[in-house]
Amino acid sequence: MTRFLASRLLQALAVLALMSFAITLLMGLMPGDPVDLMLAGNPRATPEDAARLRALHGLDQPLLTRYANWLVAALGGDLGHSRLFSQPVMEVLLPRLGNTLLLLGLTLVLSVAIALPLGVYAARHPRSAADGAINLLCFAGISVPPFWLALLLILLFAVQLQWLPASGLGPVGEEGWLARLPHLVLPVLTLTLASVGGYTRYVRAAMLGELRQDYIRTARAKGLPERSVVWRHGLRNALIPIVTVVALEFGSLFSGALVIETMFAWPGMGKLIYDSIMGNDLNVALVALLLATLTTLAGNLAADVAYAALDPRITFRDGGS
Amino acid sequence: MRLRLAALAAPVLALSVLTQSGLTAGPALAAKDELVIGINQFPSNWHPSIEAMMAKSYILGMARRPLTAYDADWKLTCLLCTELPSVEKGTAAYETRPDGSKGVRATYTINPKAAWGDGRPVTTRDVLFTWEVGKHPQNGYSNTDLYSRDIVAIEVRDERTFTVHRDKPVCDYQSLNDFALLPEHIERPVFEADPAAYRTRSAYETNTTNPGLYAGPYRIASVESGSHVVLEPNPGWWGPPPPFRRVVVRAVENTAALEANLLAGQLDMIPGEAGLPLDQVLAFEKRNAARYAITYKPGLFFEHIDLNFDNPVLADLRVRKALLHAIDRETINKQLFGGRQPVAHNEINPLDRVHVPGYPTYGYDPAAAAKLLDEAGWNQMRGGIRHNARGERLTLEIMTTAGNRSRELVQQVLQSQWRQAGIEARIVNEPPRVLFGQTLRERRFKGMALFAWISAPENIPRTILHSGMIPTAENGWAGQNFPGYRNPAMDRVIEDLEHVCEPDANRALWAELQRIYAEDLPNLPLFFRAEGYILPPWLEGVVPTGHQDPSTLWIENWKAKQ
Numbered sequence: 001m002t003r004f005l006a007s008r009l010l011q012a013l014a015v016l017a018l019m020s021f022a023i024t025l026l027m028g029l030m031p032g033d034p035v036d037l038m039l040a041g042n043p044r045a046t047p048e049d050a051a052r053l054r055a056l057h058g059l060d061q062p063l064l065t066r067y068a069n070w071l072v073a074a075l076g077g078d079l080g081h082s083r084l085f086s087q088p089v090m091e092v093l094l095p096r097l098g099n100t101l102l103l104l105g106l107t108l109v110l111s112v113a114i115a116l117p118l119g120v121y122a123a124r125h126p127r128s129a130a131d132g133a134i135n136l137l138c139f140a141g142i143s144v145p146p147f148w149l150a151l152l153l154i155l156l157f158a159v160q161l162q163w164l165p166a167s168g169l170g171p172v173g174e175e176g177w178l179a180r181l182p183h184l185v186l187p188v189l190t191l192t193l194a195s196v197g198g199y200t201r202y203v204r205a206a207m208l209g210e211l212r213q214d215y216i217r218t219a220r221a222k223g224l225p226e227r228s229v230v231w232r233h234g235l236r237n238a239l240i241p242i243v244t245v246v247a248l249e250f251g252s253l254f255s256g257a258l259v260i261e262t263m264f265a266w267p268g269m270g271k272l273i274y275d276s277i278m279g280n281d282l283n284v285a286l287v288a289l290l291l292a293t294l295t296t297l298a299g300n301l302a303a304d305v306a307y308a309a310l311d312p313r314i315t316f317r318d319g320g321s
Numbered sequence: 322m323r324l325r326l327a328a329l330a331a332p333v334l335a336l337s338v339l340t341q342s343g344l345t346a347g348p349a350l351a352a353k354d355e356l357v358i359g360i361n362q363f364p365s366n367w368h369p370s371i372e373a374m375m376a377k378s379y380i381l382g383m384a385r386r387p388l389t390a391y392d393a394d395w396k397l398t399c400l401l402c403t404e405l406p407s408v409e410k411g412t413a414a415y416e417t418r419p420d421g422s423k424g425v426r427a428t429y430t431i432n433p434k435a436a437w438g439d440g441r442p443v444t445t446r447d448v449l450f451t452w453e454v455g456k457h458p459q460n461g462y463s464n465t466d467l468y469s470r471d472i473v474a475i476e477v478r479d480e481r482t483f484t485v486h487r488d489k490p491v492c493d494y495q496s497l498n499d500f501a502l503l504p505e506h507i508e509r510p511v512f513e514a515d516p517a518a519y520r521t522r523s524a525y526e527t528n529t530t531n532p533g534l535y536a537g538p539y540r541i542a543s544v545e546s547g548s549h550v551v552l553e554p555n556p557g558w559w560g561p562p563p564p565f566r567r568v569v570v571r572a573v574e575n576t577a578a579l580e581a582n583l584l585a586g587q588l589d590m591i592p593g594e595a596g597l598p599l600d601q602v603l604a605f606e607k608r609n610a611a612r613y614a615i616t617y618k619p620g621l622f623f624e625h626i627d628l629n630f631d632n633p634v635l636a637d638l639r640v641r642k643a644l645l646h647a648i649d650r651e652t653i654n655k656q657l658f659g660g661r662q663p664v665a666h667n668e669i670n671p672l673d674r675v676h677v678p679g680y681p682t683y684g685y686d687p688a689a690a691a692k693l694l695d696e697a698g699w700n701q702m703r704g705g706i707r708h709n710a711r712g713e714r715l716t717l718e719i720m721t722t723a724g725n726r727s728r729e730l731v732q733q734v735l736q737s738q739w740r741q742a743g744i745e746a747r748i749v750n751e752p753p754r755v756l757f758g759q760t761l762r763e764r765r766f767k768g769m770a771l772f773a774w775i776s777a778p779e780n781i782p783r784t785i786l787h788s789g790m791i792p793t794a795e796n797g798w799a800g801q802n803f804p805g806y807r808n809p810a811m812d813r814v815i816e817d818l819e820h821v822c823e824p825d826a827n828r829a830l831w832a833e834l835q836r837i838y839a840e841d842l843p844n845l846p847l848f849f850r851a852e853g854y855i856l857p858p859w860l861e862g863v864v865p866t867g868h869q870d871p872s873t874l875w876i877e878n879w880k881a882k883q
Contacts, residue, residue, distance in 0.1 A: 030754075031754070031755045031758055031759040031760075032754050032755060032757065032758015032759045032762070033758065036757065036758045036759070036762050038372060038463050046464070046466060046799065047796055047797055047799025047800070049463060049464050049465065049466075050797065050799060051797065052458050052459075052465070053461070053463065056458075056459055056461060056517070056520075081521045084365045084366075084372075085365050085366055085546075086365075086366040086368065086371065086372075086461075086520055086521045086523075086526045087366075087521065087526055087527075088521070092546075095546060096546075096547065147575075150578075151577055151578070151581065154578060154581045154582075154585070155581060158581060158582075158585035158587070159581055159584045159585045162585060162586065165585070165587055166578065166581050166582045166585040166587050167571075167573050167578060167582050167587065168548055168549065168571060168573075168587070169545055169548045169549075172549060172551055172567075172569050173543075173551070262574050262575045262578075263575050263577075263578045264578070265547075265548060265571065265572060265573040265574065265575075265578065265582075266548075267363070267545075267546060267547025267548050271547065271574075272547075275365075278752075278754055279365075279754075280754070280758075
């Protein structure tokens with residue numbers, strides 16, 4: 001196990017190094033430099049201003065030199081300053097990371113909690129009316145554009161019924177979780193409705209496959225209660241592909257949900273990454289994307305560990321699974 | 322069964338509990354001693370001179386007071402000073418320096434009551450420090466001309482009075498609009514520790530809620546980055562008492578969601594400066610006119626089409642005039658903008674003091690457009706498109722900022738109207754960062770580019786019309802004369818405008834500038850963009866300005882009706 005983890009850690013470091021270089025290169029290839037964007041629309045800006053600002057922000061250096069400088073500083077713990085926000089990168093990132101973790105973490109938990117029973121129920125009653133209804137709802141959730149769904153929910157619950165706030169992190173001047181909860185309802189509901197369909201379909205498909213296996217027939221023949229057959233034996237095996245999907249989704253916990261964050265004025269990572277790329281703020285974009293990469297890798301590692309817990313045939317001996 | 326009912330009831334109960342506090346977060350917040358404003362952008366930083374953006378100017382307008390500003394009538398006025406300097410009153414004078422060069426000096430007195438939020442008076446020490454920072458090459462300011470070139474000396478008379486010496490005998494010597502005063506007692510230690518790091522370590526970024534940073538009626542009391550800002554009355558404010566106990570500015574970037582927030586009662590108002598696009602305000606007005614006071618203000622956003630003079634088709638003045646005659650801007654204004662967005666016939670807004678009517682204009686006249694195109698050699702119509710004798714099609718590319726709904730709509734109407742005149746316009750749009758960051762800057766656009774300039778009243782358009790401002794590889798793509806327009810007569814007028822200040826002669830120069838512009842058509846003027854303000858009926862005193870000085874600079878005049 002230790003050897004396996006060490007090997008995955010080394011792989012993760014290599015992937016991060018490659019990603020940091022690739023992101024820098026891609027950002028460098030994007031048209032327009034940050035100073036031009038800063039000066040766009042300012043008819044008083046002079047050539048001297050442009051040159052001065054390029055030197056100040058280190059943009060007069062070749063891209064590779066800038067990358068090398070960033071890498072050396074980053075290895076020393078300094079992730080640089082945001083050009084857009086005039087703050088250290090981590091001070092810009094951390095509050096938004098917390099907001100995104102809260103929003104997407106709740107969504108993930110809620111989606112899985114709804115999808116598991118729905119998917120299992122649909123798999124146990126294939127081609128029934130209930131299965132049809134669940135499928136219909138799933139496809140509706142998958143097909144409806146999240147921004148449209150968000151607007152509908154805002155119009156219904158905030159504008160018409162005035163039950164819930166339409167946007168924002170929380171009521172001004174009030175701290176604490178309880179005060180923030182009403183502000184979470186609509187964005188979490190939107191994201192959950194948009195993602196629960198996909199999870200339910202995965203659970204249903206995986207469970208359908210498992211419920212047709214010989215070991216399930218054997219378990220029933222042995223007289224095990226149906227609940228035990230389905231939930232202890234069937235679901236446990238069906239969870240392996242579901243864990244893979246959830247692990248892949250885990251990366252989005254750090255990269256955010258751009259559309260929903262924009263619609264609900266929820267300052268999170270998605271919006272930050274978008275703004276930093278469009279505003280050519282390399283330091284923020286780089287660290288934010290590396291964080292997302294790191295989480296995806298961590299999610300996959302957790303999935304590997306979960307496979308072993310779910311399926312005793314999977315071990316970490318000889319450094320691999 | 323009982324269990325199932327309980328399971329169903331649980332989320333409903335939870336929702337109802339949540340909504341109880343949700344209600345308090347909504348309309349109840351809009352008490353009349355509190356104002357909740359919704360804007361479409363959150364400022365990325367707080368230093369008044371680093372990175373200009375309208376959302377920041379709008380919020381800081383409540384917390385800062387510039388020495389001078391343009392008011393709603395586009396007249397220069399003193400905000401932090403006591404009186405505008407003037408030659409007539411002897412507080413300003415044109416001068417000849419010991420080296421023989423000519424300049425102008427102007428004396429200002431800071432309002433004797435003016436104080437920062439921590440009680441420290443605003444003094445000439447702040448003026449000198451602001452100049453010191455402004456001149457520093459590593460300050461991070463996007464434009465330092467005012468500090469490093471225009472102002473050659475500042476002479477301190479006393480604690481409150483100072484004289485500014487300018488490098489040229491300029492006509493706009495009274496204006497110190499962009500001289501954003503910094504509190505010396507807070508910012509000097511930060512600046513002196515490391516001038517190169519000042520832009521990131523300034524107290525405006527690291528200690529934004531420090532009351533000593535603000536000398537306006539309000540101070541920033543709390544900031545939730547990306548979400549909202551809370552402003553509370555500034556204890557050091559010397560003017561009329563501010564009208565609200567608290568002002569909350571919420572940022573909702575999606576304008577449909579911004580509108581929904583207003584309707585949900587989470588916001589009291591959406592200002593024109595950083596609010597909804599005009600077409601959305603017009604649609605909103607149709608549905609909700611009874612509940613809100615909606616006003617419009619056309620301003621200094623000059624929507625126009627830059628033409629690339631390197632394109633031989635567009636280098637022909639007859640084609641440029643035909644392009645303008647072929648489009649019906651009045652109808653576009655009526656149909657798309659409810660008649661609220663005045664048609665521009667020149668680069669200078671008619672509301673500007675320096676606007677001088679009498680220059681040629683080009684109304685919708687398809688016959689005149691056809692005649693001009695015939696004269697220019699585009700006289701053979703094939704498949705509805707004009708061709709010249711060499712068989713070339715009259716095809717032009719038109720670009721604009723992708724995602725700007727209003728511009729894309731105008732662009733499509735223009736394309737259709739030009740088509741009727743036999744001109745084929747091909748739409749090639751780009752995201753703003755590509756269009757402004759590369760295509761325009763390096764003059765890579767092949768035909769036409771639709772976008773807007775924002776300027777100040779009485780702004781001399783040197784950077785966009787002077788031939789020395791054409792971006793080239795040799796000058797590092799500096800300047801904003803993207804069309805590549807050259808006319809020695811225009812250059813001369815622009816240069817003279819900067820120092821011929823005698824009123825009649827100055828006005829004659831402005832008239833000449835507008836005449837040359839109208840005769841040469843370096844770009845196609847379209848509209849002066851209007852901004853729509855959605856205000857609650859109980860709010861009085863909000864006066865839109867239509868220029869870069871936001872309405873919040875006069876927030877002490879706002880009040881809630883009893």
